[in-house]
Amino acid sequence: MKNDYPNNQSQYNDGRFSRFWFEIIQTRIVLISVLILFLAIEKGADVRLILVEILIYALLNCAMGFLKLRTLRFKRVRIIPDLLDIAFISCVIHATGGGDSVWFLFYLFPVISSARYLGRGGCLTLSALSISAYWLLNFKSGSSDPVFFAIKSMFLLSVAAAAINLTRAKRIEDMDLLDVFEEIDVAILSDFEIEEVLRLVLNRAVLLTASDLGQIILDSTPKTELKIITTGGLSSDFAERIGRLTANESAKAVQLLKPVSRNRLAKIQHMSIGDPGGRDSLIPKSSLCVPLVLDNKAIGTITVYSRKSFHYAKREASTLSSFAHLIAIAQKTAQLYRENVASAHASANLMESYQYLHQLVLYAPVPIIVLDENGHTEIFNVASQELWGWTSDEVKVGSVHDYYDSHQTADAVSKSLMASEGNRIVDREVMIKTKTGDLIPVSVSASVLFDSEEKKIIGSMGVFKDLRETRRLQQIEKLAAIGRIAHITGHEIKHDIGTVRNYIETLHYQSPDDKELSAIYVNCLDALRDAVEKLQNMLLATKSRPVVMDIISIEEIFEGIDRMQREANARHITFSIDYPSSIKLKADSVQIRQVLSNLFTNSLAAIEVRCRSAPSSEPGQIIVNAEVCKKTLHLYWTDNGGGIPRESSQSIFAPFFTTKETGSGLGLFISRQIIETHGGHIAFTSKEGQSTRFSIDLPIYNESVEAEAD
Amino acid sequence: MACSLRRQTPARTYQIAGIELAFVFHLLAAEHNGSKANTAACEQYDIVAIRNKSLKILIVDDHDGFRTSTAFKLTVKYNALVETAKSGQVCLEKLNANRNYDFIFLDLMMPGMNGIKTYKEIADRGVTAKIVCMSAYPSSEEWTQAQGLHLILLGKPLDDGKLTKILKEAL
Numbered sequence: 114m115k116n117d118y119p120n121n122q123s124q125y126n127d128g129r130f131s132r133f134w135f136e137i138i139q140t141r142i143v144l145i146s147v148l149i150l151f152l153a154i155e156k157g158a159d160v161r162l163i164l165v166e167i168l169i170y171a172l173l174n175c176a177m178g179f180l181k182l183r184t185l186r187f188k189r190v191r192i193i194p195d196l197l198d199i200a201f202i203s204c205v206i207h208a209t210g211g212g213d214s215v216w217f218l219f220y221l222f223p224v225i226s227s228a229r230y231l232g233r234g235g236c237l238t239l240s241a242l243s244i245s246a247y248w249l250l251n252f253k254s255g256s257s258d259p260v261f262f263a264i265k266s267m268f269l270l271s272v273a274a275a276a277i278n279l280t281r282a283k284r285i286e287d288m289d290l291l292d293v294f295e296e297i298d299v300a301i302l303s304d305f306e307i308e309e310v311l312r313l314v315l316n317r318a319v320l321l322t323a324s325d326l327g328q329i330i331l332d333s334t335p336k337t338e339l340k341i342i343t344t345g346g347l348s349s350d351f352a353e354r355i356g357r358l359t360a361n362e363s364a365k366a367v368q369l370l371k372p373v374s375r376n377r378l379a380k381i382q383h384m385s386i387g388d389p390g391g392r393d394s395l396i397p398k399s400s401l402c403v404p405l406v407l408d409n410k411a412i413g414t415i416t417v418y419s420r421k422s423f424h425y426a427k428r429e430a431s432t433l434s435s436f437a438h439l440i441a442i443a444q445k446t447a448q449l450y451r452e453n454v455a456s457a458h459a460s461a462n463l464m465e466s467y468q469y470l471h472q473l474v475l476y477a478p479v480p481i482i483v484l485d486e487n488g489h490t491e492i493f494n495v496a497s498q499e500l501w502g503w504t505s506d507e508v509k510v511g512s513v514h515d516y517y518d519s520h521q522t523a524d525a526v527s528k529s530l531m532a533s534e535g536n537r538i539v540d541r542e543v544m545i546k547t548k549t550g551d552l553i554p555v556s557v558s559a560s561v562l563f564d565s566e567e568k569k570i571i572g573s574m575g576v577f578k579d580l581r582e583t584r585r586l587q588q589i590e591k592l593a594a595i596g597r598i599a600h601i602t603g604h605e606i607k608h609d610i611g612t613v614r615n616y617i618e619t620l621h622y623q624s625p626d627d628k629e630l631s632a633i634y635v636n637c638l639d640a641l642r643d644a645v646e647k648l649q650n651m652l653l654a655t656k657s658r659p660v661v662m663d664i665i666s667i668e669e670i671f672e673g674i675d676r677m678q679r680e681a682n683a684r685h686i687t688f689s690i691d692y693p694s695s696i697k698l699k700a701d702s703v704q705i706r707q708v709l710s711n712l713f714t715n716s717l718a719a720i721e722v723r724c725r726s727a728p729s730s731e732p733g734q735i736i737v738n739a740e741v742c743k744k745t746l747h748l749y750w751t752d753n754g755g756g757i758p759r760e761s762s763q764s765i766f767a768p769f770f771t772t773k774e775t776g777s778g779l780g781l782f783i784s785r786q787i788i789e790t791h792g793g794h795i796a797f798t799s800k801e802g803q804s805t806r807f808s809i810d811l812p813i814y815n816e817s818v819e820a821e822a823d
Numbered sequence: 824m825a826c827s828l829r830r831q832t833p834a835r836t837y838q839i840a841g842i843e844l845a846f847v848f849h850l851l852a853a854e855h856n857g858s859k860a861n862t863a864a865c866e867q868y869d870i871v872a873i874r875n876k877s878l879k880i881l882i883v884d885d886h887d888g889f890r891t892s893t894a895f896k897l898t899v900k901y902n903a904l905v906e907t908a909k910s911g912q913v914c915l916e917k918l919n920a921n922r923n924y925d926f927i928f929l930d931l932m933m934p935g936m937n938g939i940k941t942y943k944e945i946a947d948r949g950v951t952a953k954i955v956c957m958s959a960y961p962s963s964e965e966w967t968q969a970q971g972l973h974l975i976l977l978g979k980p981l982d983d984g985k986l987t988k989i990l991k992e993a994l
């Protein structure tokens with residue numbers, strides 16, 4: 114059991130004559146006045162001495178007033194006034210001759226007064242001291258009756274005990290109050306369920322004011338709905354009836370912002386609450402209503418009711434007021450909490466939408482750069498980072514000029530942006546410079562950013578488009594278009610070549626004797642044939658010519674041999690050809706002739722290259738021979754044109770592969786396509802520096818087999 | 824070892840009561856030369872035979888130069904009686920007037936009525952002439968259609984060897 118006042122700071126004020134001291138002084142003044150009274154009656158006392166003692170005592174007490182409160186808090190310090198009392202009383206008793214029982218009663222003063230603030234220990238100590246002092250005095254004077262003395266001591270002790278007990282109750286009461294407050298404080302701080310807190314407060318209030326019923330009415334604006342909490346677990350119906358009981362009082366309390374109590378309710382309304390005829394129904398006789406004040410405005414009332422009339426006094430009113438303050442605090446806290454939460458939500462929403470928009474720009478599929486009003490880069494999104502190669506941090510320290518290929522470009526862009534209608538430019542083609550120094554053609558669309566009132570410029574943004582891809586596609590389109598034109602033109606040209614050929618052939622036919630003229634015609638026809646072949650090569654590169662298969666004799670393949678012979682003769686190259694006769698093939702003679710023509714052209718070129726680099730070497734030689742093996746015609750084309758170098762041997766059949774300056778690179782590619790379309794095979798062997806031999810295999814057409822198949 | 828090939832110059836033809844001396848000369852020469860001469864000689868023989876026949880040919884082509892030159896060739900080299908038509912329409916008109924042709928050379932790619940359509944019209948009229956299709960576009964849809972209809976096809980510019988062979992079949 115504690116016997117000190119914990120934390121009762123609010124009741125005391127530091128630094129001046131405290132209430133505590135005032136209390137002491139009051140009791141001491143009583144003591145002094147009673148003493149003087151006795152002195153007046155008593156005879157045989159040394160009055161002058163006693164008066165002097167009284168004076169000293171009074172002075173000493175006054176001196177104690179200057180003690181700071183803080184010093185007085187110490188238990189041991191508090192005992193000083195009481196010790197002083199005992200000393201004083203002993204001196205007085207001594208001065209009066211002592212022994213008289215009446216003077217003994219004066220010891221009650223320190224004992225009883227100390228019981229209030231010293232507790233059990235202190236009080237008993239003082240009692241003991243008083244008894245021993247008294248005994249000493251008696252002993253000195255000699256007239257001591259032990260039994261009587263014992264009775265007197267017992268009396269003193271019992272009074273002390275009684276005082277202790279009485280004050281204890283109050284102390285406990287005070288402590289209870291503090292405990293309750295502590296409980297409520299904790300609830301407010303930790304539990305934001307305002308209704309729970311209010312319920313707790315109401316229950317404690319009812320308890321501590323020794324009431325039977327309590328009610329809180331909260332006027333929660335803007336809703337006009339009242340929140341009513343009632344003790345006793347009564348239904349809302351009862352609650353309303355209870356509320357109506359003290360409607361006037363509540364209104365008055367709210368108006369005055371002061372507690373209002375009514376002590377004779379029964380006179381106004383004879384009303385019972387509770388189960389009619391059932392349980393013990395509660396008829397409240399007195400009520401106390403305290404307004405709940407928040408920001409100088411009444412937000413509700415707390416009312417307590419009691420069965421007894423005249424139950425509520427100022428003390429209860431002040432207790433209830435404390436509770437009312439607590440409720441107000443709870444409400445305020447709840448309100449603040451709600452506001453805080455709402456604000457946090459709004460803030461979070463704002464943050465979220467900001468972040469969302471930021472991410473939107475950051476991860477947009479096109480490069481976007483956002484500048485602030487001073488031209489510094491605010492946002493450099495991911496696509497921009499990929500385009501330029503800078504990271505977001507690197508560009509923050511640079512300037513917008515670094516993005517373009519030159520300062521002039523940057524200035525031109527910004528100038529046109531400012532000068533344009535609506536401060537907007539669309540698809541302006543510029544060159545940008547990447548981190549690695551590459552220049553890339555882009556098209557930029559930019560606009561100026563204004564604040565929401567459209568008065569102040571807050572920045573600008575630019576959206577870029579890499580034109581390399583566009584340009585490449587445009588290039589491809591152009592090439593495709595050219596290809597289409599070439600295709601059509603190529604085919605159309607055949608008409609004109611055909612026309613010329615028709616005439617020349619006819620003329621050639623008409624002039625067999627004139628050798629000179631004949632030769633001229635032959636040259637013309639050769640040139641035309643070359644032209645057609647070049648055309649065929651070009652057209653084949655884009656589209657493959659479907660084969661017109663025919664059953665032909667082997668001789669038809671070699672119809673172009675004459676021309677080759679002439680060519681070879683002109684260059685002093687020996688050209689020999691040998692093939693078995695009466696072989697039939699299923700082939701397109703025109704295409705096979707083209708293959709041979711290609712081989713011939715290649716051989717000529719190879720021989721020429723060799724002869725040019727080594728003029729004294731052996732003369733060129735082309736040998737063509739064919740043989741039949743099983744069901745295949747093997748045709749071999751050999752030339753001594755220096756062979757095919759090893760590094761080229763992989764790719765000679767690839768399209769657009771040529772070692773000649775003016776070659777299409779398509780000859781062997783098309784040749785292979787033709788042979789393979791015929792179901793044949795073309796390959797080569799080469800001795801580097803010496804000769805090359807191409808071997809073509811073609812299936813032979815067997816009449817009997819076909820007949821059988823049918 | 825090189826064996827030389829002597830080009831056989833086409834001999835001027837003499838029309839002597841249907842017998843062409845050139846053929847005789849060529850045959851003699853061919854005995855001494857290789858099979859190549861044989862082919863050439865054969866061709867010459869074929870041409871002679873064709874000339875004898877005086878085939879009636881109708882050429883249908885929208886390209887003026889090609890049409891005219893082909894007509895010229897057929898007339899001079901093959902001694903044919905050639906008529907020309909600029910388009911499918913003209914061709915049909917000519918057929919209405921006289922449907923007695925041995926060959927009809929049809930260009931496949933013509934504006935308006937193309938070769939295939941013309942062929943179908945001709946076929947409807949029950950013409951007995953042999954239809955030969957010509958085209959510079961061997962990869963076109965018309966070419967494939969013609970192949971599907973089993974028509975004789977010639978690529979442009981015309982290959983004389985094939986031309987001779989085709990004309991020979993009329994004999």
